[in-house]
Amino acid sequence: xxxxxxxxxxxxxxxxxxxxxxxxxxxxxxxxxxxxxxxxxxxxxxxxxxxxxxxxxxxxxxxxxxxxxxxxxxxxxxxxxxxxxxxxxxxxxxxxxxxxxxxxxxxxxxxxxxxxxxxxxxxxxxxxxxxxxxxxxxxxxxxxxxxxxxxxxxxxxxxxxxxxxxxxxxxxxxxxxxxxxxxxxxxxxxxxxxxxxxxxxxxxxxxxxxxxxxxxxxxxxxxxxxxxxxxxxxxxxxxxxxxxxxxxxxxxxxxxxxxxxxxxxxxxxxxxxxxxxxxxxxxxxxxxxxxxxxxxxxxxxxxxxxxxxxxxxxxxxxxxxxxxxxxxxxxxxxxxxxxxxxxxxxxxxxxxxxxxxxxxxxxxxxxxxxxxxxxxxxxxxxxxxxxxxxxxxxxxxxxxxxxxxx
Amino acid sequence: xxxxxxxxxxxxxxxxxxxxxxxxxxxxxxxxxxxxxxxxxxxxxxxxxxxxxxxxxxxxxxxxxxxxxxxxxxxxxxxxxxxxxxxxxxxxxxxxxxxxxxxxxxxxxxxxxxxxxxxxxxxxxxxxxxxxxxxxxxxxxxxxxxxxxxxxxxxxxxxxxxxxxxxxxxxxxxxxxxxxxxxxxxxxxxxxxxxxxxxxxxxxxxxxxxxxxxxxxxxxxxxxxxxxxxxxxxxxxxxxxxxxxxxxxxxxxxxxxxxxxxxxxxxxxxxxxxxxxxxxxxxxxxxxxxxxxxxxxxxxxxxxxxxxxxxxxxxxxxxxxxxxxxxxxxxxxxxxxxxxxxxxxxxxxxxxxxxxxxxxxxxxxxxxxxxxxxxxxxxxxxxxxxxxxxxxxxxxxxxxxxxxxxxxxxxxxxxxxxxxxxxxxxxxx
Ligand code: SF4
Ligand code: SF4
Numbered sequence: 001x002x003x004x005x006x007x008x009x010x011x012x013x014x015x016x017x018x019x020x021x022x023x024x025x026x027x028x029x030x031x032x033x034x035x036x037x038x039x040x041x042x043x044x045x046x047x048x049x050x051x052x053x054x055x056x057x058x059x060x061x062x063x064x065x066x067x068x069x070x071x072x073x074x075x076x077x078x079x080x081x082x083x084x085x086x087x088x089x090x091x092x093x094x095x096x097x098x099x100x101x102x103x104x105x106x107x108x109x110x111x112x113x114x115x116x117x118x119x120x121x122x123x124x125x126x127x128x129x130x131x132x133x134x135x136x137x138x139x140x141x142x143x144x145x146x147x148x149x150x151x152x153x154x155x156x157x158x159x160x161x162x163x164x165x166x167x168x169x170x171x172x173x174x175x176x177x178x179x180x181x182x183x184x185x186x187x188x189x190x191x192x193x194x195x196x197x198x199x200x201x202x203x204x205x206x207x208x209x210x211x212x213x214x215x216x217x218x219x220x221x222x223x224x225x226x227x228x229x230x231x232x233x234x235x236x237x238x239x240x241x242x243x244x245x246x247x248x249x250x251x252x253x254x255x256x257x258x259x260x261x262x263x264x265x266x267x268x269x270x271x272x273x274x275x276x277x278x279x280x281x282x283x284x285x286x287x288x289x290x291x292x293x294x295x296x297x298x299x300x301x302x303x304x305x306x307x308x309x310x311x312x313x314x315x316x317x318x319x320x321x322x323x324x325x326x327x328x329x330x331x332x333x334x335x336x337x338x339x340x341x342x343x344x345x346x347x348x349x350x351x352x353x354x355x356x357x358x359x360x361x362x363x364x365x366x367x368x369x370x371x372x373x374x375x376x377x378x379x380x381x382x383x384x385x386x387x388x389x390x391x392x393x394x395x396x397x398x399x400x401x402x403x404x405x406x
Numbered sequence: 407x408x409x410x411x412x413x414x415x416x417x418x419x420x421x422x423x424x425x426x427x428x429x430x431x432x433x434x435x436x437x438x439x440x441x442x443x444x445x446x447x448x449x450x451x452x453x454x455x456x457x458x459x460x461x462x463x464x465x466x467x468x469x470x471x472x473x474x475x476x477x478x479x480x481x482x483x484x485x486x487x488x489x490x491x492x493x494x495x496x497x498x499x500x501x502x503x504x505x506x507x508x509x510x511x512x513x514x515x516x517x518x519x520x521x522x523x524x525x526x527x528x529x530x531x532x533x534x535x536x537x538x539x540x541x542x543x544x545x546x547x548x549x550x551x552x553x554x555x556x557x558x559x560x561x562x563x564x565x566x567x568x569x570x571x572x573x574x575x576x577x578x579x580x581x582x583x584x585x586x587x588x589x590x591x592x593x594x595x596x597x598x599x600x601x602x603x604x605x606x607x608x609x610x611x612x613x614x615x616x617x618x619x620x621x622x623x624x625x626x627x628x629x630x631x632x633x634x635x636x637x638x639x640x641x642x643x644x645x646x647x648x649x650x651x652x653x654x655x656x657x658x659x660x661x662x663x664x665x666x667x668x669x670x671x672x673x674x675x676x677x678x679x680x681x682x683x684x685x686x687x688x689x690x691x692x693x694x695x696x697x698x699x700x701x702x703x704x705x706x707x708x709x710x711x712x713x714x715x716x717x718x719x720x721x722x723x724x725x726x727x728x729x730x731x732x733x734x735x736x737x738x739x740x741x742x743x744x745x746x747x748x749x750x751x752x753x754x755x756x757x758x759x760x761x762x763x764x765x766x767x768x769x770x771x772x773x774x775x776x777x778x779x780x781x782x783x784x785x786x787x788x789x790x791x792x793x794x795x796x797x798x799x800x801x802x803x804x805x806x807x808x809x810x811x812x813x814x815x816x817x818x819x820x821x822x823x824x825x826x827x828x829x830x831x832x833x834x835x
């Protein structure tokens with residue numbers, strides 16, 4: 001087994017390899033292999049895998065890519081990620097990627113799919129319209145058709161016909177992947193000092209640009225390491241990060257939050273890798289239906305999913321409770337409509353529930369975190385200071401707020 | 407009939423329709439009518455009317471608040487309540503108005519919704535907006551219609567089927583439940599026939615800009631023309647009558663060789679013909695328009711007048727396929743077209759209406775329109791070699807309308823157009 005440090009370093013390299021070298025190498029190893037890029041948030045990667053392809057997460061250039069050309073495409077009041085994705089495309093970082101998927105998350109990503117079409121980037125460009133209707137016979141069928149459409153595109157490239165067996169096998173592999181990531185979060189809930197959130201981030205992100213089989217091995221080793229009693233606990237509060245599901249904050253910012261006195265025990269940084277809660281049925285003879293049912297019934301809350309019948313504020317409050325967190329940090333990418341439009345809903349509810357929070361905005365390429373660090377530090381101090389105070393009144397039945405001092 | 411009287415007739419008709427609707431809304435309870443909040447792009451007016459409900463359009467309230475100079479205060483109110491500075495100002499204006507008692511444009515309180523009909527097209531913000539409203543109106547029933555995006559530049563049979571299933575299994579049964587009225591397809595079909603008729607007239611009306619001088623302004627005046635069809639009168643005799651009347655008035659203008667009417671009277675000389683992409687600014691609507699007509703610029707087509715439906719490519723409601731046709735309608739609104747489709751549509755307008763230029767008004771808080779506009783602009787410039795202009799403003803946030811910036815930019819743009827015209831004239835001599 002590799003040393004934890006070595007694994008982390010390798011993941012660090014992989015997750016910010018903006019040339020997607022590992023994916024490229026994988027493709028070259030065998031004819032008929034295809035690479036399919038997908039933009040942030042969720043995408044059912046299983047189907048790409050079953051079609052002999054590799055899904056490649058494209059999460060922007062972070063603070064590693066200077067934006068020059070991309071700025072000519074997006075006005076200053078549009079978030080940063082579409083311009084950094086354009087920069088990657090125009091600078092030919094993604095030339096070996098065969099097709100691109102733009103999951104429906106917001107109007108920016110949606111229109112970015114059009115710009116990709118306009119520039120004829122890749123062999124196909126698919127805007128993946130996730131259903132906002134949650135009846136299996138309506139939205140579920142539509143979702144399956146959307147997946148079939150993606151599969152048609154891949155088949156046009158490599159001629160691969162997906163079978164039930166292949167799909168079930170891929171589902172199993174991704175189930176394993178989700179289980180292991182989940183285990184990391186569960187261990188960290190108790191022992192957050194064993195692995196920093198920055199390391200978790202790199203480990204999970206690496207999984208979006210390498211074959212799932214390899215990622216599962218990495219995760220198994222990480223889990224074996226952190227099951228050991230390693231590291232030294234520090235006096236930090238526990239927090240959940242919410243709102244950073246698309247444009248990713250710079251790693252320096254991810255790190256700064258923990259350095260400022262918070263253990264991040266849950267987050268939505270790489271939400272797509274954790275979107276489905278629990279396993280997808282890998283034993284049916286209708287695997288696409290199984291995937292679609294999992295989306296309908298087992299999705300994590302998200303700003304891209306209409307939620308009226310399962311309000312997101314209660315779902316986030318439950319995470320806070322289950323993780324034993326002391327509060328929430330709302331981190332939104334600047335100008336991120338879905339995140340910013342959700343903020344008042346969360347914050348009004350949390351005011352009533354007595355869950356403490358702070359909110360700030362970032363952009364993927366900022367590397368000055370002083371102010372945010374101060375803010376987070378003050379937040380952590382104030383929580384520590386009020387530790388003995390009873391929780392404020394909560395208007396929903398949440399014993400979780402016992403640990404959320406107000 | 408004199409020119410003046412004819413001009414007034416369509417305006418009077420429109421005024422009567424709008425006032426009638428707001429009066430009915432003010433008395434919704436007494437009239438025993440259910441109230442349905444919904445949005446303009448992809449609005450299911452005919453279906454709402456089939457169930458005898460009264461529609462409320464939050465975007466219309468917001469834009470009217472802006473025109474009455476109230477939006478600034480409402481937006482601040484929402485921002486005090488955790489709403490970000492950077493999101494769609496329609497939402498904040500609406501939320502702020504709600505917080506201040508929900509007094510509508512006519513000074514009466516807007517009734518609470520019985521139904522929040524989330525038939526949204528081409529914009530994610532709509533979804534978030536109703537999630538917010540649902541928390542304000544917990545008793546309202548939210549009925550969701552998911553309209554697939556025309557990602558591949560087409561409406562596939564599967565997309566239509568998906569929507570029809572939503573209508574049949576979710577929308578109609580829930581509307582029946584709320585209103586206690588049984589779904590009457592024949593009634594819907596009759597309305598759809600009228601919709602088709604109104605759409606024919608609208609297409610003809612916006613097509614009159616082919617004339618030189620153009621008898622209408624298809625952006626600044628166009629927003630008034632699309633009013634009735636956008637705010638729930640599609641499918642009514644009134645709307646057909648209004649559009650017929652309007653068309654006749656415009657024909658008369660053409661016969662007399664007249665240009666568009668502006669707030670300061672007839673536009674004298676048509677110097678430049680433009681196509682505009684993007685919504686207008688509502689807080690300084692008149693000043694904004696004035697910059698154009700003072701320079702002799704007339705807008706011969708705009709994308710904004712197509713948010714409530716794109717009819718110029720020949721699509722019409724079809725009474726023989728009522729629900730399929732509603733589905734196609736929803737998918738066929740401007741912001742539900744993908745970027746290459748938008749480029750093609752605008753290019754067609756520029757060519758067919760012989761525009762001299764293309765201007766983008768980029769709205770700070772509307773990603774649905776704005777994200778991608780720069781790429782569109784570049785493509786149109788390359789494809790048609792037409793001079794492009796770019797300005798920035800906002801829908802209803804007065805803080806983001808800088809008169810002098812916009813004026814300066816447009817003046818330089820008009821200078822460029824003037825030079826180009828001169829060169830063209832020299833070349834042709
Ligand atoms: S950061 Fe937000 S607004 Fe920007 S593309 Fe992502 S989800 Fe959309
Ligand atoms: S973002 Fe644009 S399209 Fe969407 S509601 Fe706001 S103004 Fe309308």
